[in-house]
Amino acid sequence: MYRQEASATLPQVHPRAPILDVKGVSLRFGGVRALSDVLLHVDQDELVAVIGPNGAGKTSLLNSLAGFYHPQDGDITLFGNSILGMAPHRIAKAGMARTFQGIHVLSTLSVIENIMLGCGFNARGTLAKSFLYHLFGSREEVALRAKAEEIADFLDLGLVRHQPVETLGYGLRKRVDLGRALALEPKILLVDEPMAGMNGEEKEDLARFLVDIRELWKIPIVMVEHDMSVVMDLADRIYVLNFGQVLASGTPAEIQTNQDVINAYLGGSYTAGGAA
Ligand SMILES: Nc1ncnc2c1ncn2[C@@H]1O[C@H](COP(=O)(O)OP(=O)(O)OP(=O)(O)O)[C@@H](O)[C@H]1O
Ligand SMILES: [Mg+2]
Structure with a gap:
């Protein structure tokens, strides 16, 4: 399964700490x-x-x-x-997953492919399809596709799951972007x-x-x-x-x-x- 392994990145979990804590941050x-x-x-x-x-x-x-x-x-x-x-x-x-201000989807790919790309942090443009194939291979791709289908159903995108995102209206495209973020199985969004x-x-x-x-x-x-x-x-x-x-x-x-x-x-x- 492709579930993210936070422990690989953050070895210790402090049970009483807030999930997210911003402490006196300044940015110039x-x-x-x-x-x-x-x-x-x-x-x-x-x-x-x-x-x-x-x-x-x-x-x-x-x-x-x-x-x-x-x-x-x-x-x-x-x-x-x-x-x-x-x-x-x-x-x-x-x-931590995020959606962006404005539209942030790959418009020629389908709804399902965009959601699957939620786990492909470096996917770019026309290479995205071959990227998906090489990154996930067959078994992983099947598991990833099943998860993406589940997210598409949850977001009521089932009927348009195979349509290129460019054929969808603005609201649905934003929803696909949300699906892409959810594909990370985030602990905070x-x-x-x-x-x-x-x-x-x-x-x-x-x-x-x-x-x-x-x-x-x-x-x-x-x-x-x-x-x-x-x-x-x-x-x-x-x-x-x-x-x-x-x-x-x-x-x-x-x-x-x-x-x-x-x-x-x-x-x-x-x-x-x-x-x-
Ligand atoms: N990459 C950047 N380089 C230089 N200045 C930046 C950059 N990003 C943000 N700023 C500046 O930081 C300030 C805050 O901008 P920011 O985009 O975070 O505002 P915002 O609250 O999201 O506004 P909006 O409601 O319009 O989206 C602005 O003065 C902006 O010009
Ligand atoms: Mg803003």
Whole structure:
């Protein structure tokens, strides 16, 4: 089976540590401070939302967690072990999967092939098909395909499983990207603006899948999202980033009534009980 072996990368597990712990992380790009002393943690079974204005540092934070950016200060631990400075493929192998802001699928490959590529960290463009064959061979490919079929069914992609992704609408393509992340069998999932560009029905579907991923599959989720109805409905706790700093954190009820958050971000666009 292709199940990821986190123990190969992170030998010790500290049972009382949060699953993910961000300890005073700062990230600079030249003179731009993208993140300043960010503190954040995620416990088992939590869906934690990260919100804030454009340019607040939300994607930079996810990129830092996933090893795409390397913060200059602070530490990030996964199951109590530092992952700071580790390469993205090693962090993925340790159990952290992510979806990207925008579309991140190989459009000429089928739904199933894209989901299978969730385990192929280095797959590229037209080489992807031969890559799949050489990487997984026959027995592994059968097991991987079965898992991909299971994920496609879970995400209601069964009817389009053999269609090239380029023939699908935006919402379904985003769902394929989620399937690709789930193919890693992650222990924590990061999603960057999963609802962006979706219509109401697609958002409802995706919200249901995220709830199921957390509740049935027991995978905690960090979600960056601008749609406040979705955030307030789904999140157990929320962190608000502003100019790279954590402006506030708390339950949806606490965040909705926090005057600093209302001034910096929510304004009149969201009031308790529904989005305007
Ligand atoms: N690779 C990079 N090189 C230089 N500056 C960067 C890089 N990535 C992010 N930044 C800067 O860091 C800051 C935070 O950007 P980031 O993309 O993290 O914001 P965001 O909260 O995700 O915004 P949005 O809601 O628009 O997606 C911005 O000033 C951005 O220009
Ligand atoms: Mg972003």
